[in-house]
Amino acid sequence: MLVEKITSRQNPLVKRFRRVRAGGEYHLVLVEGVRLLEEALNAGRHFESVAFTSELESTDRGLILKDALRTVACRGAHVSPYVMEVITDTENPQGIVALISRPYFELADLFTPNPQLLVVADELNDPGNLGAIVRTAEAAGANGLITTRGTVDPFNNKALRASMGSALRLPIAADARRSEVWAMCREHGLKIVVAHPPSRRIDKKTVESRPYSSVDLTVPIAIVVGSEAHGIGGETIAEADLLVNIPMSDAVQSLNVAAAASILLYEAARQRNFQWNGPA
Numbered sequence: 001m002l003v004e005k006i007t008s009r010q011n012p013l014v015k016r017f018r019r020v021r022a023g024g025e026y027h028l029v030l031v032e033g034v035r036l037l038e039e040a041l042n043a044g045r046h047f048e049s050v051a052f053t054s055e056l057e058s059t060d061r062g063l064i065l066k067d068a069l070r071t072v073a074c075r076g077a078h079v080s081p082y083v084m085e086v087i088t089d090t091e092n093p094q095g096i097v098a099l100i101s102r103p104y105f106e107l108a109d110l111f112t113p114n115p116q117l118l119v120v121a122d123e124l125n126d127p128g129n130l131g132a133i134v135r136t137a138e139a140a141g142a143n144g145l146i147t148t149r150g151t152v153d154p155f156n157n158k159a160l161r162a163s164m165g166s167a168l169r170l171p172i173a174a175d176a177r178r179s180e181v182w183a184m185c186r187e188h189g190l191k192i193v194v195a196h197p198p199s200r201r202i203d204k205k206t207v208e209s210r211p212y213s214s215v216d217l218t219v220p221i222a223i224v225v226g227s228e229a230h231g232i233g234g235e236t237i238a239e240a241d242l243l244v245n246i247p248m249s250d251a252v253q254s255l256n257v258a259a260a261a262s263i264l265l266y267e268a269a270r271q272r273n274f275q276w277n278g279p280a
Contacts, residue, residue: 001050001069003076009086013049013077017087020099021157029102029155033094034065039165041065046101047074053084055095062095074098089157102155107146107173107180111188115143116220117268118190120181122236123150123227124257130154131162132258133225134170140265141276144171146222148178181222182239190220194232194240195260198247209243217268225261 006014021030028048031040034056040047050069056062069076079087088097110118119137124130130152137145147154154163154172185192196209224240226232231254237243246255246263255263269276 001072001074001076003078006051006077006079006083009083011083013051013075014079014083014087017049017051017097017099021087021089023153023156027102027104028099029160030089030097030157031100031160032088032090032097032157033161034059034061034096036161036165036168037065037069037096037098039168040098040100041068041072043165043168045103045168047072048099048101049075049077050096050098051077051079051084051087052096053079053081055081058095065096090161103168103172105144105171105173107176107184110144110146110171110173111184114188114220115190116272117142117265118185118222119145119261119265120148120222120224121145121151121154122148122178122224122232123230124225125152126228126257127152127156127159128162129228129256129258130156131159131164131167133261134159134163134172135166136258136262136265138166138170140262140269141272141274142170142265144173146176146181147172147174148181149175151175178236178239185222188220190222191241192224192239193217193221193242193244193264194224194237195226195264196232196237196240196243196245197254198245209245211247212244212264212267215242215244217264217271221268223261223264223268225257225264228257 020028056066119142121130134145154167160167198209
């Protein structure tokens with residue numbers, strides 16, 4: 001890593017960091033903090049640029065990371081705290097940020113060879129929820145995660161932080177067409193499992209679902225969770241092989257979508273005797 005010193009907020013590299021943070025260069029992702037950079041290194045991600053302040057050298061862990069980055073072929077910049085303020089999206093970036101290559105998977109990649117457990121995030125809007133789901137999906141042994149069109153970017157800075165590095169390891173296919181997702185599930189023998197309240201009127205019909213613990217989740221499945229505000233749409237419900245619900249007390253109308261996804265994923269893992277089939 002070749003290091004230069006930057007003190008101006010108008011420096012082209014500083015502007016590039018800000019452009020990537022705003023989503024201006026899709027092939028790159030901005031990562032902040034010691035933990036996420038460690039995860040990116042361990043995941044073998046390509047580093048394009050690194051910016052750090054003297055704060056990085058204030059901890060042993062920061063010094064170890066800086067030493068590890070010396071062998072990485074990328075551009076490095078020692079910046080002032082004044083410059084770091086406009087680069088980062090957090091109040092405490094721990095003195096280091098980087099631009100890395102965005103992990104990229106086509107939809108078909110997630111069905112090769114034959115997945116046993118996938119998660120489909122359908123029109124989720126909150127990056128914190130999506131990041132938490134990515135993290136739980138990896139922990140529960142999912143083979144990958146798919147986001148449909150209208151879902152927040154899983155490599156949005158907040159989503160990436162919430163995933164605690166899981167988004168750098170778990171295969172994720174983003175911005176997929178629903179029709180293509182359902183078609184791929186059918187082609188590869190995955191049952192589409194949709195989280196849905198016990199009984200609700202949809203398109204003038206009463207749609208019933210079963211308690212999640214009463215259905216067989218050991219078969220190849222794709223667990224679908226929907227929008228925080230609107231839940232799963234009627235068109236998606238029509239594609240479901242199984243509608244499942246999570247029993248709740250009468251005083252509670254709904255669960256946070258990340259909490260609901262966690263319950264379903266770990267029920268699937270429990271039924272499979274916690275035999276992890278996902279990425280190592």
